[in-house]
Amino acid sequence: MKKRQLIMSVCGLAAIILIAAVTIILITRDMGMLRTSCELYFMNESETSIEAEIREIKYSDANRLPENVLIQLMNGPEDKKHKRLISRDTKLLHMINENGKISVDLSSEFLDDNSAKNMQAVYSIVKSLCSINGIISVRVTVRGEGIPTTDGKTVGYLTASDINLSTDVYTSETNMISLYFTKKDSGKLYKTSRMVKVADQQPIEYYIVSGLIKGPSEKEYEAVVNKETELISVDTEEDICFVNLSSSFVEKNSGDKAPLAVYSIVNSLTELSNINRVQFLIDGKKVHKFGDMDIFGIYQRNDEIIG
Amino acid sequence: MVTTYIVIIAASLVMLTVCTVNMLNKSLYSSEKAGVLAKANIIAQTVSEVWSTDPEISTEKFALSVQNSLSGTRIRGIVVDNSYRVLYDTSRGSEMSGKVFIRDVLKKSLDGEQAVMINDSEAESKMLSVAVPVTIDGQTVGGVYLASSVDKIDNTISSARTSLIIFSVMIAVIIGMVSFGISTIITAPMAEIREAARKISQGNFKTRVKVSGQNDIAEMGEAINYMAQELELIEDRRRKFVSDVSHELKTPMTGIKLICDTCEDIDDPQMQKEFISDISTEVDRLSRLVEKLLILSRLDEGKITLELADIKPMIEKVVRNLMPVAKKKNIRIYTDCRYESYPPVMVDYDKMFEAFYNIADNAIKYSPEGGHLHVGVDCDTENIIVTFEDNGPGIPAEEREHIFERFYRLDDSRARDTGGTGLGLAIAKEAVAAHGGSITVDSVKEKEGSIFTVELPLRSEEVQL
Numbered sequence: 001m002k003k004r005q006l007i008m009s010v011c012g013l014a015a016i017i018l019i020a021a022v023t024i025i026l027i028t029r030d031m032g033m034l035r036t037s038c039e040l041y042f043m044n045e046s047e048t049s050i051e052a053e054i055r056e057i058k059y060s061d062a063n064r065l066p067e068n069v070l071i072q073l074m075n076g077p078e079d080k081k082h083k084r085l086i087s088r089d090t091k092l093l094h095m096i097n098e099n100g101k102i103s104v105d106l107s108s109e110f111l112d113d114n115s116a117k118n119m120q121a122v123y124s125i126v127k128s129l130c131s132i133n134g135i136i137s138v139r140v141t142v143r144g145e146g147i148p149t150t151d152g153k154t155v156g157y158l159t160a161s162d163i164n165l166s167t168d169v170y171t172s173e174t175n176m177i178s179l180y181f182t183k184k185d186s187g188k189l190y191k192t193s194r195m196v197k198v199a200d201q202q203p204i205e206y207y208i209v210s211g212l213i214k215g216p217s218e219k220e221y222e223a224v225v226n227k228e229t230e231l232i233s234v235d236t237e238e239d240i241c242f243v244n245l246s247s248s249f250v251e252k253n254s255g256d257k258a259p260l261a262v263y264s265i266v267n268s269l270t271e272l273s274n275i276n277r278v279q280f281l282i283d284g285k286k287v288h289k290f291g292d293m294d295i296f297g298i299y300q301r302n303d304e305i306i307g
Numbered sequence: 308m309v310t311t312y313i314v315i316i317a318a319s320l321v322m323l324t325v326c327t328v329n330m331l332n333k334s335l336y337s338s339e340k341a342g343v344l345a346k347a348n349i350i351a352q353t354v355s356e357v358w359s360t361d362p363e364i365s366t367e368k369f370a371l372s373v374q375n376s377l378s379g380t381r382i383r384g385i386v387v388d389n390s391y392r393v394l395y396d397t398s399r400g401s402e403m404s405g406k407v408f409i410r411d412v413l414k415k416s417l418d419g420e421q422a423v424m425i426n427d428s429e430a431e432s433k434m435l436s437v438a439v440p441v442t443i444d445g446q447t448v449g450g451v452y453l454a455s456s457v458d459k460i461d462n463t464i465s466s467a468r469t470s471l472i473i474f475s476v477m478i479a480v481i482i483g484m485v486s487f488g489i490s491t492i493i494t495a496p497m498a499e500i501r502e503a504a505r506k507i508s509q510g511n512f513k514t515r516v517k518v519s520g521q522n523d524i525a526e527m528g529e530a531i532n533y534m535a536q537e538l539e540l541i542e543d544r545r546r547k548f549v550s551d552v553s554h555e556l557k558t559p560m561t562g563i564k565l566i567c568d569t570c571e572d573i574d575d576p577q578m579q580k581e582f583i584s585d586i587s588t589e590v591d592r593l594s595r596l597v598e599k600l601l602i603l604s605r606l607d608e609g610k611i612t613l614e615l616a617d618i619k620p621m622i623e624k625v626v627r628n629l630m631p632v633a634k635k636k637n638i639r640i641y642t643d644c645r646y647e648s649y650p651p652v653m654v655d656y657d658k659m660f661e662a663f664y665n666i667a668d669n670a671i672k673y674s675p676e677g678g679h680l681h682v683g684v685d686c687d688t689e690n691i692i693v694t695f696e697d698n699g700p701g702i703p704a705e706e707r708e709h710i711f712e713r714f715y716r717l718d719d720s721r722a723r724d725t726g727g728t729g730l731g732l733a734i735a736k737e738a739v740a741a742h743g744g745s746i747t748v749d750s751v752k753e754k755e756g757s758i759f760t761v762e763l764p765l766r767s768e769e770v771q772l
Contacts, residue, residue: 048414116417119390123407150388150448151360163407164393166426173401199434200454201383201397210432210458230462 033058036065039131040073041124042082050124051167052131053079066102066129067095073128085121086110093143100136101157102129110142115150122147122155123163130160173197175204178271179211180264180306181221182257188307189224189264191271192216205234205241205275208268224260226252232283239276240298241269247283250290258291263302270301312486313479320475328468335460339435340423343453346376347439348421351451354386354395355441358448362405365394373397377453385452386441389417394449408452412438416450425457432456496524503531512539544713551714555596555728559589592728599730602661603713606737611655618691618763619649621656622684625663629671636676640667643683652691652763654742659763662738663693665731666746666759670697673757690744690762701750702757710748711736739763 036059039052055072059065070092076084091107104125112118126138137157140147146154164171174197180189194217196207209231215223230246243265253261266278279286280295288296353372359365365386373384373395386395387408396403415422416438427433435457441449499516506514512535516528566582566589573579626640633640670680674697681696702710702717709715714729739746744763751758 044411046411048411049409116389116414120409123391123409149360149390149392155390158407161406163409164403165409166411171401172403172406173398198398198401199383200432200456201377201381202432202456204400206381207432230466 033060034062035059036132038069038072039128040069040077041085041127042073042077042079043085043120043124045081045083047083049165050085050120050127051082051165052127053077053082063097065132066097066135067092069128069132070095070104070125073125085117085124087112097135100134102135102138103141104129104138105141105144108143110140111147115148118147119149119155123158126158127160127163127165169195171197173199175207177204177208177211178268179208179216180224180267181212181216182224182260182264183220183307184222186307187260189260189267189305190221190307191267192218192221203234203236204272205236205243205269206231208272209234209243209265212264212268224253224257224264225249228252236275239274240279241272241275241277242279242281243269244281244284249280250282250287253291256291258293259305262290262293262295262299263305266299267301267303267306276300313483316482317479320479324468324471324475327471328464331467332460332464335463336425336435336457339455339457339460340437343382343435343437343455344421344423344439346380346382347437347451347453350376350384350386350453351439351441354451355443355448358441358443360388360392360394360448362392362394366404369395380455382453382455385454386449387413387452388449389447391417410436410438410452412436413450413452416440416452417447419447432458433461493524496528500524500528500531503535507531507535507538510542512542548713551729552600555714556593559593559596562589596728596730599728599734602658602734603730603737606658606734606741609741611658611741613653614656615651616654616656616659617649617651618654618693619644619684621660622663622682622693625660625667626682628664629667632668633671633680636671636674636678638671638674638677639679640671641679641681643681645683645685649684649686649691650765652765654763655738658738659742662735662746662761665735666695666761669731670695670699670757670759673697673699675699686765688765690764693761693763695759695761696751696756698751698756701752701755702748703754704750707748711746735761 035056037054038057040055041050041052043049044051055078057065057068057072059068074086074088074090074092076088087109089107089109091109092104093107094103094105096103110118110121112121122140125140129135129138137159139157140155146156148154161172164173174195177194177196179192179194181192182189194211196204196211198204198207212223212225213227213229213231215227226248229249229252232244232246233242234244235242249261262280265280269275269278277298277300279298280290286296288294350373353376354369357368357372359368369386373386374397377384377397382397384395384397385393385403385408387393391407391409391413393403393406393408396408412422412424417440419440419442421437421439423435423437425433425435433456434454436452436454438450438452440447441451496516503514503516514535516531518525518528518532563586566586570579570582573582622644623642626642630640667680667682674680678698681694683692683694683696685692685694706717710717711732713733715733716729736746739761742763744761746762747760749758749760750756
């Protein structure tokens with residue numbers, strides 16, 4: 001009886017020591033891991049585009065980070081709204097990183113019958129890997145062969161900027177514009193900067209004047225152009241920008257602040273290299289009276305009003 | 308009331324504003340979507356005829372057709388192949404050629420659909436984006452994506468909404484003022500009329516409504532006042548009638564009571580017999596009174612039974628029945644019928660007989676002994692005319708309008724002596740009036756003789772049924 005109890009006690013102690021050892025190894029191993037946030041791209045809920053999912057990726061060696069990102073990508077999304085693009089059976093055959101240019105070779109399970117889906121999977125890999133610092137471009141191949149495009153060519157190296165998504169903040173459509181607003185009771189104009197995405201065919205001048213009408217996003221500044229002002233059109237010929245506003249511009253904007261309103265538009269527009277002068281039109285016509293100002297003529301930049 | 312009007316009108320105006328703005332919104336967006344979709348399809352068709360997936364070639368080939376369709380607009384056009392690779396972009400500054408351009412609508416177009424989307428999160432301005440597939444021999448080879456700012460539509464809708472709200476507020480204010488005016492003009496007098504009607508229904512017949520102007524409300528007020536006046540008159544008559552009936556009943560009852568009390572103390576059988584005879588006389592008086600009241604009550608109910616009757620025999624019967632009374636006073640009754648026969652008239656025989664009897668009886672009662680009563684029957688095209696002329700003391704002019712009132716007597720003590728109830732002429736007047744006729748009284752000479760004239764219409768439709 002005593003012998004049996006002794007054997008059981010020894011076995012229990014051995015099991016506890018084993019579990020403790022495994023736990024310590026795992027903790028030690030995890031503690032040695034580095035972590036970084038990456039954008040992993042998956043199919044969106046409506047299956048019409050790819051969307052980023054911010055994930056924390058562990059890695060022990062910077063060279064292993066792209067591989068870990070790719071493995072996480074192949075493991076699928078964590079957000080239930082997202083859907084996997086890469087088959088679970090896909091295997092990473094090779095990954096070569098040459099000074100930020102990565103070549104990813106995958107097994108044939110990567111390819112789907114739907115070529116559009118294949119392209120989206122390639123784009124998700126490119127966008128995901130390019131979210132790692134130092135990765136410039138990515139090329140995806142299947143068993144050493146390039147992914148065929150509709151024109152019979154293959155998909156080569158792609159950068160993140162080559163793939164334009166509606167959710168991208170910075171793209172080739174993004175422009176920095178300068179807008180002049182005032183501060184309370186200062187009587188001066190102050191320059192602010194704003195990023196705008198020109199998604200349609202409107203000229204950048206349109207976004208500038210619209211931005212002035214919408215007002216500043218910073219609390220310290222105040223708008224000088226009334227929100228009810230309507231912008232009809234903006235056209236630039238040579239170096240003159242013709243700003244066509246509805247009569248609400250002269251009706252809704254206070255007469256005392258007329259110089260600030262005029263020069264906020266003129267100074268903001270003349271920040272563009274191709275514009276030196278501004279002509280105001282009210283409902284398509286040249287008019288004289290706006291507060292105490294005569295806006296019949298062409299206006300040039302006024303640096304004295306800048307605070 | 309006014310609050311309810313204003314709430315209903317305000318709700319209607321809000322609904323009108325919301326519906327109008329929604330309709331305008333729908334209409335403008337539908338129009339814009341249709342226009343942009345049409346342009347996308349035109350571009351898709353023209354680029355499919357010069358299709359090339361090489362961006363360097365496609366830029367040149369697509370430029371003409373895309374720019375033709377989009378000239379004069381601020382719509383951005385992008386043509387992609389089915390790998391989302393941009394083959395042509397109208398926005399040169401975006402440098403998108405050869406790059407991948409993925410949008411939700413483009414995915415749908417590459418799946419063969421014509422997709423439309425309104426997106427206000429992509430850029431600062433609200434954007435309408437459409438995409439249609441480019442097909443060659445039934446195969447989708449790419450897509451055309453068009454994007455247009457819809458800020459101007461929103462501005463238009465916003466302006467329309469502002470105008471509608473201002474218009475609605477103005478309408479609400481005007482309607483509020485008009486409602487207040489209407490309330491002052493209509494509702495307030497109506498409330499006064501309602502209050503007056505309530506008071507009248509509670510028996511306050513002196514209540515009157517202030518009537519001003521000549522409108523429907525004023526007419527209603529006048530009608531209420533007339534009703535109150537009539538009710539007041541009826542109520543006065545009723546009170547007087549009750550008072551008179553009480554008085555008329557009380558007098559013989561008091562007499563009977565006194566006689567009975569006296570009888571108790573008298574042992575002489577002869578005296579008792581005389582007293583019992585007096586009681587009998589008083590009871591007869593009471594019976595006559597009650598009988599007359601019953602006749603009046605029936606007349607008040609307006610129930611008459613019409614039949615064709617000849618007036619001449621009726622008058623002759625009245626004279627025959629009164630002959631014994633006349634003989635007692637040595638009064639001679641003359642009957643003078645101008646014609647041999649008269650056209651029959653529709654009358655309630657008993658009631659008209661009662662009327663003629665009462666007038667003749669009244670004339671006999673007030674005629675002096677040895678006097679006369681002249682009863683004449685005449686006829687013209689419209690009426691049967693019956694006259695009763697006596698040589699009594701006559702009726703003063705100022706009393707003539709009262710003698711047909713119930714319980715009205717010229718000489719109260721004399722009337723009682725003659726056994727009059729004060730109801731005979733009232734019954735006569737109401738019976739004649741119920742047949743659409745009239746009864747008047749005049750004097751033969753000053754302070755001598757009276758002539759009662761009864762006119763009964765020959766046309767039966769004038770009879771009050």
